[in-house]
Amino acid sequence: MRRVPILFILLFTSAFLFAEETEVEAEPNVRIAPPVSIMAMDNPSDEGGVVVVSWEPSPTPGIEWYEICRKLGEEDWVFVKKVRARETSFMDAVPDNVPVYYKIRAIDAEGNPSSFIETTQPAIATPQWFDTHKANVLIAVVIFVAAILMYLRMARTGKELFLRRIAGLDALDEAVGRATEMGRPILYVPGLSSMADVATIAAINILGPVAKKAAEYEAPLIVPNRDPIVMTVAQQVVKEAYTEAGRPDAYNPDSVFFVTDGQFAYAAAVDGIMVRERPATNLFMGMFYAESLILAETGNSTGAIQIAGTDAVAQLPFFVVACDYTIIGEELYATSAYLSREPKLLGTLKAQDFGKLIILSLLVLGSALGILGSTWIVNLLSI
Incomplete structure (x- = not known):
C-alpha cells in the first residue's frame, strides 16, 4: 500500500519539473493612461528595411518606460524594445514590403x-531611389560640374584665364637662366x-x-x-x-635615366650627382618621403638655387627650411596647369577656385547669421 503514495509523489514531481512555463502578462492598471497615440511609417529617403515608430507620451505622471511590441503580417506579437519615458520615437529594422503593426x-x-x-494602419518598409536629405550635395555637384564645363570651354576657345602667380613659379625662369650663365x-x-600618384x-x-x-x-638637364x-x-x-623648342638635335637620351628603386640608395645617388656635377638649379617636384631633407640639405650645401614642390605634408617643413622656394600642396597642381596650359587642367583648376570661393562665402555668411542667431546656413549645409 505504500507504493501508491510514492508513485503519486513521483508523478507530481515530474509534472512540476517538466511543466511548460507560461508567461503571465501583467494586468493593466486602469490608473495609468496609455500613450495618447502611436504611429508607424516607412523611414523616408533610405535604402529600405527601416520603420520609424513614434508616439505621444502618456499624460500620467511618473511614467518610467514604454514597452513596444511588433507583429509582422499574420505572425504573433513579439516584444521589440523597452525605452525610457523621455523618448518618443525609435527606428526598427524590419523586412522590406511586409506589413508591420506596433x-x-x-x-x-x-x-x-x-x-x-495599437497602430491603426500597417507600416511597410520600402527602398527609395533618392535620398532627399542630400539634395544639397546634388546641387553642389551640379554647380561644380557646370563650372568645370564652363571653364573647360573657355580654356579650349583660347580665352585667357587668370591664375594666381606662385613665387616658386616666378623664380623658375631665373633659375634656368642662372644655370645657363654658369654653364x-x-x-x-x-x-x-x-x-x-597624382x-x-x-x-x-x-x-x-x-x-x-x-x-x-641650351642648359644641360639631368633627370634621375x-x-x-x-x-x-x-x-x-x-x-x-x-622638339617643341626647335632643338630636337640637342636632346640627349642619357639625360633621363633610371638609378635604382631603393629609397635611400636613390637619395645617395642623387646626392652624388649634386656633389659631382654641381648643378646650378635643383628642382624637387612630386612625392617625397624621409629622404627629402637629405636631398635638400645636400643641394643647399652646393650653393644651388632650389625649388621644391610636394603635397606630402610631413615633408614640407624640410623643404621650407632647406630650399629657396617651396610650392605647397595644391600649388603643385596649379603650377603644372599654369606651365602646361592644358585646357583640362586649367578648367578643373579654375572650377576648384570657384568652388572654394562659394564655400568661403557660405562660411562668412553662416558666421554672420550665426552671430545673429540664425542657423539657416548650417541647416542648408547639413547632410
Missing part, C-alpha cells in the same frame, strides 16, 4: 503597466613615387615646360628616376619638349 504601453516606476494601444646643369627630381603626374607636367626652357637656353615607368614617361616628355 503596439505600445506605458509602465510606471513601480512596474505597473497601462493597456496597449652648369639643371637637376630635376620627379619624386620617388610611381605614375599612379603628385608624380603633376611633376611630369612641370617637367615638360622646364625641359623646353632648358632647350631654349627611381621608377622605370616614370623614367619612360619622362624621356618622352623631355624629347617632345626639345
Whole structure:
C-alpha cells in the first residue's frame, strides 16, 4: 500500500519539473493612461528595411518606460524594445514590403503597466531611389560640374584665364637662366613615387615646360628616376619638349635615366650627382618621403638655387627650411596647369577656385547669421 503514495509523489514531481512555463502578462492598471497615440511609417529617403515608430507620451505622471511590441503580417506579437519615458520615437529594422503593426504601453516606476494601444494602419518598409536629405550635395555637384564645363570651354576657345602667380613659379625662369650663365646643369627630381600618384603626374607636367626652357637656353638637364615607368614617361616628355623648342638635335637620351628603386640608395645617388656635377638649379617636384631633407640639405650645401614642390605634408617643413622656394600642396597642381596650359587642367583648376570661393562665402555668411542667431546656413549645409 505504500507504493501508491510514492508513485503519486513521483508523478507530481515530474509534472512540476517538466511543466511548460507560461508567461503571465501583467494586468493593466486602469490608473495609468496609455500613450495618447502611436504611429508607424516607412523611414523616408533610405535604402529600405527601416520603420520609424513614434508616439505621444502618456499624460500620467511618473511614467518610467514604454514597452513596444511588433507583429509582422499574420505572425504573433513579439516584444521589440523597452525605452525610457523621455523618448518618443525609435527606428526598427524590419523586412522590406511586409506589413508591420506596433503596439505600445506605458509602465510606471513601480512596474505597473497601462493597456496597449495599437497602430491603426500597417507600416511597410520600402527602398527609395533618392535620398532627399542630400539634395544639397546634388546641387553642389551640379554647380561644380557646370563650372568645370564652363571653364573647360573657355580654356579650349583660347580665352585667357587668370591664375594666381606662385613665387616658386616666378623664380623658375631665373633659375634656368642662372644655370645657363654658369654653364652648369639643371637637376630635376620627379619624386620617388610611381605614375599612379597624382603628385608624380603633376611633376611630369612641370617637367615638360622646364625641359623646353632648358632647350631654349641650351642648359644641360639631368633627370634621375627611381621608377622605370616614370623614367619612360619622362624621356618622352623631355624629347617632345626639345622638339617643341626647335632643338630636337640637342636632346640627349642619357639625360633621363633610371638609378635604382631603393629609397635611400636613390637619395645617395642623387646626392652624388649634386656633389659631382654641381648643378646650378635643383628642382624637387612630386612625392617625397624621409629622404627629402637629405636631398635638400645636400643641394643647399652646393650653393644651388632650389625649388621644391610636394603635397606630402610631413615633408614640407624640410623643404621650407632647406630650399629657396617651396610650392605647397595644391600649388603643385596649379603650377603644372599654369606651365602646361592644358585646357583640362586649367578648367578643373579654375572650377576648384570657384568652388572654394562659394564655400568661403557660405562660411562668412553662416558666421554672420550665426552671430545673429540664425542657423539657416548650417541647416542648408547639413547632410
